[in-house]
Amino acid sequence: xxxxxxxxxxxxxxxxGDTTTSNEKIMESQDCxxxxxxxxxxxxxxxxxGKKEVLSLIGPSGCGKSTFxxxxxxxxxxxxxxxxxxxxxxxxxxxxxxxxxVVLLRARVGMVFQxxxxxxxxxxxxxxxxxxxxxxxxxxxxxxEIVETSLLRAGLWDEVKDRLNTSGTAxxxxxxxxxxxxxxxxxxxxxxxxxxxxSALDPIATDRIEDLISELKxxxxxxxxxxxxSQASRVSQRAAYFxxxxxxxxxxxxxxxxxxxxxxxxxxxxxxxx
Amino acid sequence: xxxSSSNSSSITEIVNKGLKKRYRSEFMFRLYGITxxxxxxxxxxxxxxxxxxxxxxxxxxxxxxxxIYLDPEIIDPDNTRDEEEIRYANYDKLVFDSLKNFFPSxxxxxxxxxxKALVSNGTSLRIQSLVLDDMSLIGKTLxxxxxxxxxxxxxxxxxxxxTLDESQRRISDNQVKWTNELKTKGLISQKFNSTLFSxxxxxxPEQAGVLGALIGSFFMLLITFIVAFPLGVAAAIYLEEFAPxxxxxxxxxxxxxxxxxxxSIIYGLLGLAVFINFFxxxxxxxxxxxxxxxxxxxxxxxxxxxxxxxxxPPSITDAALGVGASKIQTVFDHVFPLAxxxxxxxSIIGMARALxxxxxxxxxxxxxxxxxxxxxxxxxxAALPVQVYLxxxxxxxxxxxxxxxxxxxxxxxxxxxxxxxxxxxxxFEIKW
Numbered sequence: 271x272x273x274x275x276x277x278x279x280x281x282x283x284x285x286x287g288d289t290t291t292s293n294e295k296i297m298e299s300q301d302c303x304x305x306x307x308x309x310x311x312x313x314x315x316x317x318x319x320g321k322k323e324v325l326s327l328i329g330p331s332g333c334g335k336s337t338f339x340x341x342x343x344x345x346x347x348x349x350x351x352x353x354x355x356x357x358x359x360x361x362x363x364x365x366x367x368x369x370x371x372v373v374l375l376r377a378r379v380g381m382v383f384q385x386x387x388x389x390x391x392x393x394x395x396x397x398x399x400x401x402x403x404x405x406x407x408x409x410x411x412x413x414x415e416i417v418e419t420s421l422l423r424a425g426l427w428d429e430v431k432d433r434l435n436t437s438g439t440a441x442x443x444x445x446x447x448x449x450x451x452x453x454x455x456x457x458x459x460x461x462x463x464x465x466x467x468x469s470a471l472d473p474i475a476t477d478r479i480e481d482l483i484s485e486l487k488x489x490x491x492x493x494x495x496x497x498x499x500s501q502a503s504r505v506s507q508r509a510a511y512f513x514x515x516x517x518x519x520x521x522x523x524x525x526x527x528x529x530x531x532x533x534x535x536x537x538x539x540x541x542x543x544x
Numbered sequence: 545x546x547x548s549s550s551n552s553s554s555i556t557e558i559v560n561k562g563l564k565k566r567y568r569s570e571f572m573f574r575l576y577g578i579t580x581x582x583x584x585x586x587x588x589x590x591x592x593x594x595x596x597x598x599x600x601x602x603x604x605x606x607x608x609x610x611x612i613y614l615d616p617e618i619i620d621p622d623n624t625r626d627e628e629e630i631r632y633a634n635y636d637k638l639v640f641d642s643l644k645n646f647f648p649s650x651x652x653x654x655x656x657x658x659x660k661a662l663v664s665n666g667t668s669l670r671i672q673s674l675v676l677d678d679m680s681l682i683g684k685t686l687x688x689x690x691x692x693x694x695x696x697x698x699x700x701x702x703x704x705x706x707t708l709d710e711s712q713r714r715i716s717d718n719q720v721k722w723t724n725e726l727k728t729k730g731l732i733s734q735k736f737n738s739t740l741f742s743x744x745x746x747x748x749p750e751q752a753g754v755l756g757a758l759i760g761s762f763f764m765l766l767i768t769f770i771v772a773f774p775l776g777v778a779a780a781i782y783l784e785e786f787a788p789x790x791x792x793x794x795x796x797x798x799x800x801x802x803x804x805x806x807x808s809i810i811y812g813l814l815g816l817a818v819f820i821n822f823f824x825x826x827x828x829x830x831x832x833x834x835x836x837x838x839x840x841x842x843x844x845x846x847x848x849x850x851x852x853x854x855x856x857p858p859s860i861t862d863a864a865l866g867v868g869a870s871k872i873q874t875v876f877d878h879v880f881p882l883a884x885x886x887x888x889x890x891s892i893i894g895m896a897r898a899l900x901x902x903x904x905x906x907x908x909x910x911x912x913x914x915x916x917x918x919x920x921x922x923x924x925x926a927a928l929p930v931q932v933y934l935x936x937x938x939x940x941x942x943x944x945x946x947x948x949x950x951x952x953x954x955x956x957x958x959x960x961x962x963x964x965x966x967x968x969x970x971x972f973e974i975k976w
Contacts, residue, residue, distance in 0.1 A: 345865060350789055377868035387859035389878060399877070400867035450863070457867055 283313070286531045287521035291320030291508065296460055296491050297342060297379075302356035304337050304346065311337045313515045314356070319461065324483060324492045326502035326523070329512035330538065335495045338512070339463045342493065343379040344372050360460070377404055380454035384466040386446035388438030388453070393430050396438040396449055397421060400457035416456055424452035425482050444475025451482065455490070462486065464494040468501065480505050499539055503527045511535045595955075599948025605737035605750060606692040606700045608663060608726060612642045612671060613685045625679055635668035635675075636660070639690075646731075647722060658718050662726075664691040666751045689735065694749035694942030696723055700732065703941055714941070740949060744915045745926060745934070749942025752935075754950050756917045760830050760910070760925030761899060761957075767834025767921060768841055768898055773891050775838075776845030780887070783846070784853040785875050804843035811840045812907025820908060827909035828924035836908060837898040844897070848890020852883040885972040892965035896958050902929035928954045 297319040304312040312334045319325050319342075327335040337346065344365060346352040358365050365375050377400070388396050397417045400406075407413045417434070421427040426448040430441070438449050447467055454462055464483070468476040483492060483505045496502050502509055502523065509526040511519045511534070519526065519535045530536050616623065619633040643659050644650055650659050667690045675681055691697075695714045698704050700723065710717050726732050743753030787793045815836035819825045825832050856879045864874040905911065911930050918925035926934070928950065935947040 343866065345862065348861070348865065373868050373870050375868075376866060381862075381866035383859060383862060383866070385859055387857075387863045389860065389863060390882065399864075399869075403867075403869055403873055403877075453863075453867060 283516050285316060285517045285520060287519045287525070289316050289318060289510075289517075289520045291318045291323060291325075293320030293323050295319065296321045296361060297493075298359045299338075299341070300357040300359075302338070302341060302354065302358055304334070304341060305353045305355075306349070307351045311515055312341075315517045317510055317517060317520060319491050319493055320508075321460075321491050322487055322489070323508060324487050324494060324506040326506035326509045327493065327495045327512060328497075328499060328502050328509055328526075328538070329518075331497075332514075333512040334515045335512050336465055339381075339465055339493055339495050342461070342463055343376050343381055345376075345381065347372065377457050378459050379461045379463060380457060380459035381463040382447070382450050382454055382465070382467045385470050386443055386450055388441070388446050388449050390437060390439050392435045393421075393438050393441070393449060394434040397452050397456045400453060404457060406457070420452040420456040421449075423455055423486070424448045425478060425485075426452055442475070444471050444478060447471060447475065447479060448482065451479075451486075455486070459490065461491045461493065464492060466495050466497060469497060476501070499527065511538060513538070595948050595951050599945055599952050601701050602740060602945035602949035603737055604734040605739065606697040606732055607689045607735045608692055609687070609689050609731045609733070610639075610642050610663070611645075611685050611687050612638055614638065614671075614675060614682050615641070616683045619675060619682050627676065630675060630679070630682075631672065633672075633675075635671045638671060639663060639667050646726065655718060658716050659722065661693055662696055662719060662722060664693050664748060664750045666691065666748065689733075691739070691750045692723075692732070694940060695719075697750060698941045699723060700727070700734075701945075703944075740946070744917045745913060745931065746915060749938075749940050749946055752943070752946060754928065754931060754953050756914060757926040757928045757931035757950070758953065759918055760833070760914075761928045763830035763918065763921040763925070764834040764837055764927060765895055765899055767831060768837040768895060769891070771835060771838035772841045772845055772894075776842050776891065777849050777887055779842075780846045780849030780853060781875060781880065784850050785879065786871070800843045800846050804847055807903075808840055808901050809903040809907060811836050812904030814839065815904060816907045826922055826924070828912045828914065829922050830910075830918060830925050830927070831921040832908050833905050833910050833925075833927060834921065836904045837901060840901065840904065841891070841894040841898050844894035845887075845891045848894065849883070849887040852886025852890065853879060855886060856882045885969045888972070889965045889969045892961055892968070896961045896965075899958060899961065900929055900954065902927070902933055905930050906933075928957070 295318045299315050299317045302312060302315040303310060315334075315338060317325075317338075327339065329335050340346045341354055341358060342365075346354060354366060360370075360375065360378060363370060389399065391399075394417055397420050398413050401413060401416050407416060418427060418431075421430060426445060429445060430436075430449075438446065441449060447470075451462075451467075468479050471479065480501060483494065486492060487507075494502075494506065506523050508520065509523045510517055511526065511530070511532070513534050519530055519532045521530070526535060527539055530539065615638060618637055619635075620626075620630055622629070640656070640660050643662060647659060650656060670690070671686070671688075674686070692700070695704070696719065699706070699715050699720065704713055704715055706713070706715075706720055723732070739751060740753045741758075742755055743751060744756030746752040783793060783796065815832055819832045819835055820827055860878050860882065861874055864878045865871075869877065905927050910925065910927050911934065912924060912926070913934070914924050914926050916923065932947055932950045932954065935943045935950060
């Protein structure tokens with residue numbers, strides 16, 4: 271058997287497939303590189319995110335998917351050694367430009383993490399925190415409404431409406447993750463980033479989250495990192511395959527999972543890598 | 545594979561051969577652990593039983609039931625009810641006269657002196673203040689329970705060897721005889737020694753108490769907490785969450801760790817030079833003591849608070865930043881509340897150490913003999929550990945048991961503080 275791990279990709283590697291979206295684009299990455307001290311984690315990523323679509327990022331562990339997704343809301347800023355070059359735009363505005371306020375950026379680009387991480391506060395507070403710090407509502411009634419709509423959209427309202435004051439950490443894992451989704455959509459972002467949102471959940475909870483993602487794409491652009499290829503093929507319209515810091519191939523999900531152009535992508539989806 | 549069966553049997557043998565040794569090393573390790581815990585427990589028990597054994601008797605004090613006739617001829621011969629005159633009346637004589645009622649045969653100068661010394665020399669002051677409070681008492685007979693002199697009390701508690709020659713002990717043969725007589729008459733009883741908790745220091749053991757030292761220590765700890773906790777927590781939050789990680793902050797961190805290890809007496813010298821000599825603050829004052837202890841506790845609080853901040857899971861920070869919280873909102877809305885129990889615990893343990901500290905206080909004059917109970921942190925005052933030191937140094941036998949009693953009071957407060965730390969940790973700890 272040929273060992274595909276040994277295939278090295280040169281720096282002038284060109285991504286195959288179509289990196290542009292068929293929808294109207296909302297975010298775009300141009301020649302994005304990320305360095306952790308001297309080590310380069312991402313090499314010249316060019317990728318578009320379209321409105322009302324789910325873009326899945328797939329690839330073996332350590333290929334840079336999470337690094338890339340954390341560039342999109344500048345969460346890599348919290349890592350002192352991380353350095354980002356290139357250009358990432360949100361509706362044409364460079365998010366790494368000094369004009370872009372990082373607080374505003376993160377309000378517009380929400381995030382759901384791998385491990386459900388509700389604040390150790392009440393369910394209500396978890397959802398209300400974002401709108402409150404951004405000053406999104408004048409009255410308690412407005413806030414109640416935001417909390418209710420967010421929880422409804424996250425498919426959690428019926429389960430928690432009678433215990434809004436219990437701690438968010440007392441919910442089950444799947445409920446916690448949906449609470450985190452509710453928390454993210456409460457600030458009405460344009461884009462939601464999801465970093466392996468189902469990897470800590472059981473299959474039933476995973477199903478619910480996947481259904482939820484399909485519903486949410488009617489209103490938001492969603493970028494999801496996943497290790498489950500079946501999940502990627504179920505929820506996303508476009509898929510991007512990452513390998514050792516390179517974006518190898520981007521195309522519609524059917525194309526990537528049906529007849530990918532690149533040999534590495536082929537090997538990966540057939541289960542020979544990763 | 546052909547040799548897999550022989551391989552597996554040999555693995556069983558190899559494992560079996562080593563098993564005994566592995567279990568033995570585990571057994572030995574447990575044995576070491578249990579031995580060291582027992583060792584510590586034995587020392588703790590010896591330590592506590594020795595202090596309690598020496599100190600418990602200080603919580604009672606021998607008292608004598610006595611009737612004192614408040615003779616108008618002595619207190620106010622001219623019947624003027626003039627406060628000045630009454631204040632300077634010869635109350636010693638009143639006490640002596642009523643003692644003499646028990647032993648009318650006492651006549652010589654030596655015997656009179658010995659008889660007078662049966663009761664505490666604070667008795668006449670007590671009668672004076674009773675009379676000044678209520679002048680209608682003059683001419684009446686007061687039934688009082690008065691403190692015995694500490695030497696007599698020590699004799700009653702069995703701490704005086706009366707087989708020694710009279711010149712070798714602080715209590716004379718006559719006093720032994722009289723005390724035994726009074727005791728058989730049932731006039732002497734051991735009562736709860738409330739003076740220990742209501743008086744300041746005194747040269748006379750039976751009139752000495754720890755209240756002054758207790759309040760001094762309380763003021764000091766209050767100032768230590770008010771100064772060191774906010775500063776320490778602020779420094780920790782800044783260093784942990786905001787400061788850039790570079791050579792300079794590394795240098796600061798190393799220095800904070802070093803400061804935590806500086807001998808406490810150095811802080812005393814610093815306090816003497818800076819607070820007293822430069823800023824001209826009063827000597828022996830809890831204010832200065834508190835500031836010195838704050839300097840001493842400051843690095844401990846920073847270290848404990850940083851550890852508490854580091855233990856907050858980064859997922860919480862990510863979550864807050866992810867919804868668009870600014871750095872300061874993230875820290876104060878989420879990280880700080882989660883770290884607070886750890887910060888409080890660390891700080892209280894640092895403060896408990898400060899409570900037991902005596903060396904720096906010697907440097908700033910808190911070793912002075914202070915009788916008054918301080919009412920503000922600017923008044924001269926003693927502190928509990930220094931009180932222990934002063935009493936341990938005192939020659940009177942009565943101070944031996946009081947030293948142990950003061951240690952018990954100090955230990956009690958340390959216990960209260962440490963329990964509070966545990967209680968706070970359990971109360972505010974947020975589990976997820």
